[in-house]
Amino acid sequence: MSDTANGSSTTKEPETRPDVSGVDGDATDKELEAMKARVKEMEEEAAKLREMQAQVEKEMNLTEEDKEAVDARSVYVGNVDYSATPEELQAHFQSAGTINRVTILCDKWTGHPKGFAYVEFAEPDLVANAMALNESLFHGRQIKVTPKRTNVPGMSRGRGRGRGGYRGGYYGYNPYGFRPRGRGRYRGY
């Protein structure tokens, strides 16, 4: 509350003020302006936070549904050539229908491609069409097209989920014993 320092600004104000309202009034005005500015900033921050929150909640709501829905729309492509690109895969599976996304999985640590990919279609019906491309020749190799399933292979395919508490969670097996960091996966589109 000292009139000597306005605080925020280092700008020196010239004393030549045609304003006859008095210095006190001017100071009050300035404080009011500063306050308004602060309020505005706070409002902006609040809005930003609110938006972020809404987005998070929205994503949270969609996550479960989409996660399961995406699995129904996606197919697993195995035996993919290491030099294959998502565009080629997309070109290959485009004949089945509209492709939402093509993702080639690569090892995040070594960077080497794992040799398989996912093709996410726009609708689950196209997955059946994609089955026609099963064991089709791609890069001189016969790719394997199977409906995607989220879990480690080798486990009995008898519906293991639904009984245990594994609902919506991964089976949490990472061969590195560490949490993956960075994004080394190659994504087309």
Next chain:
DNA sequence: GTTGAGCGTT
């Protein structure tokens, strides 16, 4: 200076 089973996320 690599090899062929593998199920990912924004």
